[in-house]
Structure formats: C-alpha cells, structure tokens
Amino acid sequence: MEKSSDILTKEQILIATEDTLRRFGVAKSSVTDVAKVLGVSHGTIYRHFKSKAELLEGVTEKWLNEKIIDPLTEICQDSSVLGIPHLKRYIQTLIELKQYYARDDEEMFGMYTRVTEQAADLIDQHIAHIVDQLADIIARGGITVDQPTQLARTLFYATTRFHHPAHAYEWKSPAIEREFSEVWMLLEKGIS
C-alpha cells in the first residue's frame, strides 16, 4: 500500500510542505495535510521528520539556503571586486535579500522569523555560513587584521538591525537605507 514511501526523499517532503504552507498558512498546516498532498500516511512523514516543528525547520533551512545563501555565495566568489567594497557589497546584498523577502514572501519570512527564536542550531549554522564567507572576503581582500573571523562576526553583529528578521517592522522606514550607510561608514573607518 505504501510503496511510494520507499522512494520518498526528504527533499520531496520539503517541497510538498512548502506548497502546503503557502496554501494554508503555517498555523493551519498539519503533517497530515502534507501527507495527503504526497498520497502517503502521516507515519511516512514522521519517519523523516519527528514533528511539525522539525518539518518547519527543514523548510526554513531549505528556504534560507536557496533564497539567501545561494545568491550570497555568488557575491562571495565574485572576483571583480576586492576588500572593503567587496565586504560592503556582500552585506548590502544580505540586507536587500532579507528586506525583499520580508515584503514579498510574507508567509515564509514569518515562518523564518519564528524559527529564528526556536531553532538555535539551524540559525547558528546559517550565521556561521555567512561569517565564514565574510572572513573569506576579508582574508582574500588584503584587509590587514589578526583574526578575519572575529572581524567578520563583528560586522555581522553591528549590522543586525538591518538583516535580523525581528527588525522587519523597522525596514519600512524611509530612513532605513541612510541609517545603514551611516553605520557602514563608521565600521569602514574602524576597519581601515
């Protein structure tokens, strides 16, 4: 009866979950709804994800990787720019992506916001990924600093207001771009 479960991958479950969340909203979607979409029993889903919370984390991780990390990786690997301008382009892209999805993908962004406070490991990993890429840009860009990772983390934390999802309500302010520029200018002076 449940042959399909043998070949049902985590990826397929996550895609079906994202569809379900977009259709019914996060609050009203259940593991059973996802199972129905896939034509399997909810037990099949539980074999891969132990709870609805774990399923939501899985979807958030996939969403973060595709929407935030993938485009940032491209910026990180771009060799047409170096040093501080490279750092600025990376952080500005991070900010633009977060602000774009807060506006244009409210359902998923809302889920990511809630997961941020609950799934510490997932978010720590996401931050570590970004900090590693920033440290890489620092090390390759001829910026003289003892510990590139420490500077990377510091830049990430000092710009929190502009990319952390808890501040999405502040991003509607018309001053937000100018305020980022002012913070960045001070940080830039601190680096050089």
Add this chain to the structure above:
Amino acid sequence: MEKSSDILTKEQILIATEDTLRRFGVAKSSVTDVAKVLGVSHGTIYRHFKSKAELLEGVTEKWLNEKIIDPLTEICQDSSVLGIPHLKRYIQTLIELKQYYARDDEEMFGMYTRVTEQAADLIDQHIAHIVDQLADIIARGGITVDQPTQLARTLFYATTRFHHPAHAYEWKSPAIEREFSEVWMLLEKGIS
C-alpha cells in the same frame, strides 16, 4: 458614588495597572480588573485611557522612564568621565539595564517587547531621548564630529543586538559580552 474619580490621576491608574499586570499577567488583565483595584467603574479608567492597548503603553512608558531613562540620565550627567569612555559607559549601562530586566522582570519586559513593535511613537520617543543624551556626551566630550546626533544614532543602531528587546533570547549566550566588546572596539576605532 464615584467621587474618587475626580481626584484619580493618570499616575494612580498606571500604578494600579502595573500591580494588576504583575498579579494576573498581561494577557489576563482587563481594564475592569484595574477599575476593581481602584474601586471605580471601568468608565473612569476609559476617561484617561481609551483602550487596554493605551493603558499598556502608559505603563510601558512609565516603566521605561523609571528603569532605563532615569539611571541613564545619571550617567549622562556624570562629569567624572568624558569623551569615548563616557560614551562606552552610557551604552554599556543601557545594555546592562536591558539585560537585567529581561532576566529579572520578565512580565514587564515581555510587555515592553510587544509594545515595541506596536507603539511606534512611544518607542521613537524613547530612542530619541537616548540619542539626545548620547549626542550631548559627544558634544561635551571633545569628540570631533560634524553632527553629534548622527554619530549618536549610528552608535545606537550599531549596538542594537545588545539592547533591543527582540534579541533577549541571544543575551543568554556566554559570548554576548565579548561580542559587544568586539563591536565596541571597532566603533571606537571608527570614531577616533
């Protein structure tokens, strides 16, 4: 019957509201509960505060002024320290106060966190107050800068992660103090 309402001040209502919130929690407290404590009808309360939301804002404003602004005003007026060390002491005190109340006054801090996202005017005023005091410290401290208020705002925003209530869940990390020091050191280098 309601003579007492004539002399019932906003301050008395706010004190009774804070008592009620501490006893029943924010979610379960009603305007009627506050009226009962004061021995007046709820109409009497509504003459001063149009809704429960307005009452909560009033309590938050009073709480912020007493717990955060009053001790910061003392630091601001302290003339035993000047310039960048004065700035650092002020911002560090802001951070310590927020982190202290997040731990030790959860009910009121939780209310403040929710009001932060809803009562833009109240929070804008609170921030303006802090930014004014920082600008005052900058101007008096011989820090050469064209626009003290802009630098003040920038320092406030670049340290958001360490004092904005949405980040309270991150303040439990043992690394949080070191992370603030690292951010501050970079900002300090940017100022001088």
